[in-house]
Amino acid sequence: QEKMNFEIRIREGICKLLTVSTQKDQLLQAVKNLMVCNARIRAYRAELQNQREEPVSYIRIPLMWKGSEHFNNKEKSQRYAVFCLFRMGAEVFDTEVAIVDKAITDICFENVTIFDEAGPDFQVKVEVYSCCTEESLYIANTPKKLVKKLKTSLSKATGKKLKATLQEDDTDSILLSDPIIHGAKYSLLAYTTLGLESAEDGFRTHNLTITGNEESSFWLPLYGNMCCRLVAQPSCMARDMMAGFLNQQIGNVTGWRRLYCVLRGGKLFCYYSPEEIEAKVEPALTVSINKDTRIRSVDKDSKKRTNNFSVTNPVSGEAATQLFATDSREELHKWMEAFWQHFYDLSQWKHCCEELMKIEIMSPRKPPLFLTKEATSVYHDMSKWDLSFQVAG
Structure with missing residues (x-):
């Protein structure tokens, strides 16, 4: 008006x-x-x-x-x-x-x-x-x-x-x-x-x-x-749709590392600290999040960590899976909602999400x-x- x-x-x-x-x-x-x-x-x-x-x-x-x-x-x-x-x-x-x-x-x-x-x-x-x-x-x-x-x-x-x-x-x-x-x-x-x-x-x-x-x-x-x-x-291609600390499993069941993760543009970028982003340091880990990705919560894994979720991507005909854990049940729900919203945005914008x-x-x-x-x-x-x-x- x-x-x-x-x-x-x-x-x-x-x-x-x-x-x-x-x-x-x-x-x-x-x-x-x-x-x-x-x-x-x-x-x-x-x-x-x-x-x-x-x-x-x-x-x-x-x-x-x-x-x-x-x-x-x-x-x-x-x-x-x-x-x-x-x-x-x-x-x-x-x-x-x-x-x-x-x-x-x-x-x-x-x-x-x-x-x-x-x-x-x-x-x-x-x-x-x-x-x-x-x-x-x-x-x-x-x-x-x-x-x-x-x-x-x-x-x-x-x-x-x-x-x-x-x-x-x-x-x-x-x-x-x-x-x-x-x-x-x-x-x-x-x-x-x-x-x-x-x-x-x-x-x-x-x-x-x-x-x-x-x-x-x-x-x-x-x-x-x-x-x-x-x-x-x-x-979803230009802005951070979700960001926060996650624990990623490495080596064996008892090996974990803490990473600062950012969901943006069909990727999950993982750094050791938020400061690395401003310093333009290459991420320690980059995980694809696209239409072929499968994400599910894992309730029965470690007795110490019950807020886990897995990210699976097909690689050369095989499935590559990364396991992450949040600090709380509430954080797990936030991340899962962010992933589903990201999948939806990618599907709606179609080819505009193939690259920025x-x-x-x-x-x-x-x-x-x-x-x-x-x-x-x-x-x-x-x-x-x-x-x-x-x-x-």
């Missing part, structure tokens, strides 16, 4: 700015910000009604101009303002506005966005919006006296609208219609949705659903796909192709593109 109220206040400020804006760039940015505010308000309202927990984005989208348009274009071409929205549950993020003309071969966004607290059923919706910047501004070509009157009228009308909006908020109704701003209308150009099946540590090509056609004012010639790197980083996917904060730059060769055959060799989109949680 606090986030929604904040966006409503931001929206009020943007609407006031729109009534006095005459510069094209300022107008385009303001209308884009207004759309983002509206998207967030809608998402927050939905979140309040149905609380759900839902994952960084770098994106480059190739364009497919005709040869006569791109290579032989001597006249000033139309320019387009483009930005992306990323949605997941109640979280909505945006990119900066990119200005595109026929000299541009791909649309690049350098933003890095991280969605936190995602579940294995996450859905990231990517929406690409565009606006032709060559449409004339009505206000820009209007006499100064009429401009002043228009500004006053718009200000009063917008103020009344906003006042009505805030009053209606008490009845759980928010006015989200955008004010009509001539010369700055963004339209949905393309979109796609990415989920767990799209996540891997390498790049893949994903289809875009394109809206509109060549007759649309916001139309840009997209390939119809984008090459993406979707990174999912489950908590790293989140790259810095986005990859354009490949050398664009720096060393003329763009004469770039559309005929998609393997040369280094396009990326990264999502992580």
Whole structure:
């Protein structure tokens, strides 16, 4: 609710700015910000009604101009303002506005966005919006006296609208219609949705659903796909899910050693002390904890130790078993619950738990192709593109 109220206040400020804006760039940015505010308000309202927990984005989208348009274009071409929205549950993020003309071969966004607290059923919706910047501004070509009157009228009308909006908020109704701003209308150009099946540590090509056609004012010639790197980083792979001292049996029944053990990323890492972890010392023992592992409590072992459990993994067709003991029955229950939860998390996140996917904060730059060769055959060799989109949680 606090986030929604904040966006409503931001929206009020943007609407006031729109009534006095005459510069094209300022107008385009303001209308884009207004759309983002509206998207967030809608998402927050939905979140309040149905609380759900839902994952960084770098994106480059190739364009497919005709040869006569791109290579032989001597006249000033139309320019387009483009930005992306990323949605997941109640979280909505945006990119900066990119200005595109026929000299541009791909649309690049350098933003890095991280969605936190995602579940294995996450859905990231990517929406690409565009606006032709060559449409004339009505206000820009209007006499100064009429401009002043228009500004006053718009200000009063917008103020009344906003006042009505805030009053209606008490009845759980928010006015989200955008004010009509001539010369700055963004339209949905393309979109796609990415989920767990799209996540891997390498790049893949994903289809875009394109809206509109060549007759649309916001139309840009997209390939119809984008090459993406979707990174999912489950908590069980990146964080310690359980940690504490365990006693491990060595040699024979009477031989035990005390180890500080950490359950993380499908492994049980065993150290002689917690300080070894900070010092980045190699663990004394590493035991696999995966779908092939069998863990069971052992009640009838040693008279001195009744809080035992065994960890069995298949090794070269045989079973390798490690025996551990906790200091109390309560500790045994905690460890067993942590193991079962870990098994469940691994099964839900599937291939994302095979190894830790790293989140790259810095986005990859354009490949050398664009720096060393003329763009004469770039559309005929998609393997040369280094396009990326990264999502992580």
